[in-house]
Amino acid sequence: MSGSGVAVSAAVITLGLISGLMLAGPSLDSTLNDLKDARQGASDELIEIKGTSFEVPSVKLNTTTNVLRINVRNTGSTVIGLSDIEVLVNGTITAFQRSGGDFLYPGMTSELVLNGISGTAAVRIVGPWGISVQTDEVETER
Amino acid sequence: MAGTAVSELIFFITALMVSSAVALVLVDVIDRYAEDIEESSSALKGDMQSRVTFINDPLNVPYDPASGNLTYYLKNTGTGALSMTDIVVSANGTALSGTSVSVKLLSGGARWSSGSTVEVVFPVKGLTTSMDVIGWASTSGLNSAGASRGSAEDSFVFRVREV
Numbered sequence: 393m394s395g396s397g398v399a400v401s402a403a404v405i406t407l408g409l410i411s412g413l414m415l416a417g418p419s420l421d422s423t424l425n426d427l428k429d430a431r432q433g434a435s436d437e438l439i440e441i442k443g444t445s446f447e448v449p450s451v452k453l454n455t456t457t458n459v460l461r462i463n464v465r466n467t468g469s470t471v472i473g474l475s476d477i478e479v480l481v482n483g484t485i486t487a488f489q490r491s492g493g494d495f496l497y498p499g500m501t502s503e504l505v506l507n508g509i510s511g512t513a514a515v516r517i518v519g520p521w522g523i524s525v526q527t528d529e530v531e532t533e534r
Numbered sequence: 535m536a537g538t539a540v541s542e543l544i545f546f547i548t549a550l551m552v553s554s555a556v557a558l559v560l561v562d563v564i565d566r567y568a569e570d571i572e573e574s575s576s577a578l579k580g581d582m583q584s585r586v587t588f589i590n591d592p593l594n595v596p597y598d599p600a601s602g603n604l605t606y607y608l609k610n611t612g613t614g615a616l617s618m619t620d621i622v623v624s625a626n627g628t629a630l631s632g633t634s635v636s637v638k639l640l641s642g643g644a645r646w647s648s649g650s651t652v653e654v655v656f657p658v659k660g661l662t663t664s665m666d667v668i669g670w671a672s673t674s675g676l677n678s679a680g681a682s683r684g685s686a687e688d689s690f691v692f693r694v695r696e697v
Contacts, residue, residue, distance in 0.1 A: 397546040401553035408557020412564030419568035423575040430579040433613055475641070476649045478607070483594025483695045485607055485640065485653070514594055520649060522587035522611045 441521050443469040449501070451515050452531045460509040460530075462488075464517060465501040472496040472519055480516040481509055580684020584675030585612035588690045589651065595669070597694035602657040604694065607640075608671055609651045616646045616686060620674040625658045626667045661694045 445468035452461045462479065466472050473495055479488050488504040496502050504517075516526040589609045596605040604625055610616050618639065622631040636655040639646055646652055654671070661667060672687035 397542075397549040400546075401549045404550065404553040404557050405560070408554075408560040409564075411557075412561040415561065415565050416568030419572040423572050426572075426575040426579045430582040434582055437613060473649070478589060478609070478640075478651055480589070480591050480594075480607070483591040483596050484605075484697065485651070514591055516589075516591045518589040518609065520611075522589055522609050524589060526591065 437521075440470055441523070444472065444520055444523055446472060446496070446517070446519055446523075446525060448515070448517055448525050448527050450531065451512075451527055451529065452533055453509060453512050454534065455510070455532050456534050458508055458510050460506040460512060460515075462504040462506070462515060462517065463501055464496065464504060466496045466498050469498055470520075471498070474502065476520045477504075478518045479504060479506065480514075480518065481506065482511075482513055483516075577684055580614065580675040580677065580682075581686075582684070583612050583614035584616060584684040584686035585610070586616060586671060586673060586686040586688050587611040588669065588671065588688050590669075590690070590692060592690055592692040594695035595667075595692045596697045597658075597661050599661075599696055602659050602661075603655050604658045604661065606654040606656075606669065606671060607651055608654060608673075608688070610646055610648050612675065612686060613648050614684075615648070615676040617674040617676050617682065618646050618652060620682065621652075621654060622672050623654055623656055624668075624670040625656075626661060626665070628658050629670075630656045663694055663696060665693065667692055667694065 446464055446466050448462060449465055450463045453459075460481065464477070474490050475494060478485050480486070486506050486509070488506045490502055490504050492502055512530050514526065514528045515530065516524055518524040587609050589607045597603070606623060618637045621635060621637055622629060623635055624630070634656060638653045640651045640653055668689065669692055670687065670689040672685060674682040675684035675686060677683040
């Protein structure tokens, strides 16, 4: 009886262990999926960031009309959405108009037009992922 | 003999009860451990997807000396949405959050999604254009249901430009 008691006790404990592991299965599956998604997302993000770059070939301010024209060229390999761009003039985000479509394809140049600008000291263009280009070389024209 | 059989039966039943209790505890502990792992991984996923970046010109951060209002521009550079209500900002040792901070999503809409920028205005006294100020901002990430998941923060050194 004592021998069978030990055997039954061991069997009950083992059953409990197996039941616990079976209950934990779905949670562990969910965990692995989350980690897989996060790793894949981080990897995709790094590739996109690496392929994103742009330059500002020229910034011209017409001191008569107070219109600032900024040329932005996509020098990377990814497409830049122009709605993802912010322009800061003297540290303040300023609305701009653009010609052409909503996207700046690799190699393409777009002109951003800002009205009501005077006394420009610094222009900062911020693109996707917070990548930014800053210039204080503003050509003035009348 | 009958006494021996009864005491063995009692030992058997006792052993069964103890092992059942151990088994139940094992099930409970493993289940809780699995839940904790699941929560931790969800939080880690949120942290990896949540990122916020200052996009201010570090040499020209707008500051109104009359009202003391300092303006930060924070861009969601992660892949998930961020919370606009959980934003905490700091400058020169002053940290503010909640109703003390004015937050406006520049693109309109109600959700601070990936790629969008918010303007955060909050009062900080005594900043001057010659001071090097340490700025910091943090907020929570949001999952698709709008619940908090993960966090994001950024910091930078800047000077103000009086507006």
